[in-house]
Amino acid sequence: MSKSYLEEYEAGYTPKLVMEEASRCLLCHDAPCSKACPAGTDPAKFIRSVRFRNFKGAAETVRINNVLGAICARVCPTERYCQQGCSRSGIDKPIDIGRIQRYITDFEDACKMKILEVKKPNGKRVAVVGSGPAGLATAGLLAQDGYKVEVYEKEAKAGGYLRYGIPEYRLPSAVVDREVKRIKDLGVEFKLGEKVEDLAKLQEEYDAVVVAVGHGAGKVLPIFAGKRFVKTAVNFLKDAKRKKGNLKLPDNVLVIGGGDVAMDTVTTLKLLGVKQVTDVVYETFEEFKASKKELQGAQEQGVSIIDGYVPVSLKGKTVKFEHRFIKNELKVKADLIILAVGQYTEAGLLGLDVNKAQEVEGVSGNLFVAGDIAKGEKTVVYAVRSAKETAYAVKKYLGGK
Ligand SMILES: Cc1cc2nc3c(=O)[nH]c(=O)nc-3n(C[C@H](O)[C@H](O)[C@H](O)COP(=O)(O)OP(=O)(O)OC[C@H]3O[C@@H](n4cnc5c(N)ncnc54)[C@H](O)[C@@H]3O)c2cc1C
Ligand code: SF4
Structure with missing residues (x-):
């Protein structure tokens, strides 16, 4: 593939193509696509507007229902949500809802539309800890209702995994910048480079505090602990995004893991010119976790994927694996090993109770949680849904409507 790390993977629709795709929509009554969106973005309604060439109306539907609509348009695993139940699948294939939504939000941006409005200040102050999608969406929703919201973020830029995780070729930084600016324009204040360590102090200072610190740390399997040539996938992807792909990488890299984070890692490695990328995966192909x-x-990039093996030991830079079901050993030598075997939260460092599923339990009073550390699926659209639920709970607690 000739695309570079900095080029967007999939081309956006032209005006002609978006109309052609929207015209395939059956305009279903009680539409399954709208019921299936965790954030309530209402695809059936915005596609109907596109059919009538009312792009402003379409943008309003997306943005009012989903404060991070342009980001979800690009990264949402639509095949698991809105597109899964699409009635058009029975005829040929589902409507490409994500790409239609992307056209609409790009149009919204090109026309400099300002859709969201802010109510009069209500005198209440809310602190949000973490500026990933959950923190951004909670802040945006509360700001619209007149709350004074301040977001604390330990990194130099806002966005969480949108900024420092999802690769540039799938989610360009320029799109994240635009979405963050939309939240700022609602009056939200960002305190960047400020790591929160004392929640009790914030709880005293603000009327409510929302913790949205995510699952920021990559897991390390014990046999790899402390090795200089071993990295976690989230740290590798963060480096790649920060340095715009300018990384010094060896010719031969081994990745361990088979979820979406592993696929982002192997594809990024290939786009950055690594010759030999081998991915060894615990799951068999039938059990694969990554989206198709x-x-x-990853396969189009020429990554070698070996399924069904567990790493059992490390000698020098050679990893020995054993097959999960058959008696078979595999040895792979690599100059860099990247572990994509899951993430966990550091919310425990803030004194919060974290369960085995890496979710925070037992918060009360003026303390709330949102995003990956709350109950639910760990996707951007779920972070938006969680933000909606949390913003509602904060308003109820503070006596708002
Ligand atoms: C590589 C990768 C690719 C992904 N791809 C997709 C995808 O394509 N589609 C999809 O839907 N989902 C994807 N996900 C999952 C998605 O990114 C997460 O579910 C989502 O970002 C969770 O949002 P969040 O706001 O809860 O947490 P995060 O995005 O993790 O944000 C948490 C923020 O809190 C900050 N923070 C942490 N501790 C503190 C502190 N003490 N003080 C101040 N700030 C703090 C962090 O710096 C960070 O900015 C991907 C995840 C990864 C890692
Ligand atoms: S389910 Fe599919 S066909 Fe029906 S309204 Fe939604 S996008 Fe259109």
Whole structure:
């Protein structure tokens, strides 16, 4: 593939193509696509507006329902949500809802539309800890209702995994910048480079505090602990995004893991010119966790994927694996090993109770949680849903409507 790390993977629709795709929509009554969106973005309604060439109306539907609509348009695993139940699948294939939504939000941006409005200040102050999608969406929703919201973020830029995780070729930084600016324009204040260590102090200072610190740390399997040539996938992807792909990488890299984060890692490595990328995966192909689209992207890049093996020991830079079901050993030598075997939260460092599923339990009073550390699926659209639920709970607690 000739695309570079900095080029967007999938082309956006032209005006002609978006109309053609929207015209395939059956305009279903009680539409399954709208019921299936965790954030309530209402695809059936915005596609109907596109059919009538009312792009402003379409943008309003997206943005009012989903404060991070342009980001979800690009990264949402639509095949698991809105597109899964699409009635058009029975005829040929589902409507490409994500790409239609992307056209609409790009149009919204090109026309400099300002859709969201802010109510009069209500005198209440809310602190949000973490500026990933959950923190951004909670802040945006509360700001619209007249709350004074301040977001604390330990990194130099806002966005969480949108900024420092999802690769540039799938989610350009320029799109994240635009979405963050939309939240700022609602009056939200960002305190960047400020790591929160004392929640009790914030709880005293603000009327409510929302913690949205995510699952920021990559897991390390014990046999790899402390090795200089071993990195976690989230740290590798963060480096790649920060340095715009300018990384010094060896010719031969081994990745361990088979979820979407692993697929982002192997594809990024190939786009950055690594000759030999081998991915060894615990799951068999039948059990694969990664989305089909991401897996296909990795395969198109020429990544070698070996399924069904567990790493059991490390000697020098050679990892020995054993097959989960048959008596078979595999040895792979690599100059860099990247572990994509899951993430965990550091919310415990803030004194919060974290369960085995890496979710925070037992918060009360003026303390709330949102995003990956709350109950639910760990996706951007779920972070938006969680933000909606949390913003509602904060308003109820503070006596708002
Ligand atoms: C590589 C990768 C690719 C992904 N791809 C997709 C995808 O394509 N589609 C999809 O839907 N989902 C994807 N996900 C999952 C998605 O990114 C997460 O579910 C989502 O970002 C969770 O949002 P969040 O706001 O809860 O947490 P995060 O995005 O993790 O944000 C948490 C923020 O809190 C900050 N923070 C942490 N501790 C503190 C502190 N003490 N003080 C101040 N700030 C703090 C962090 O710096 C960070 O900015 C991906 C995840 C990864 C890692
Ligand atoms: S389910 Fe599919 S066909 Fe029906 S309204 Fe939604 S996008 Fe259109």
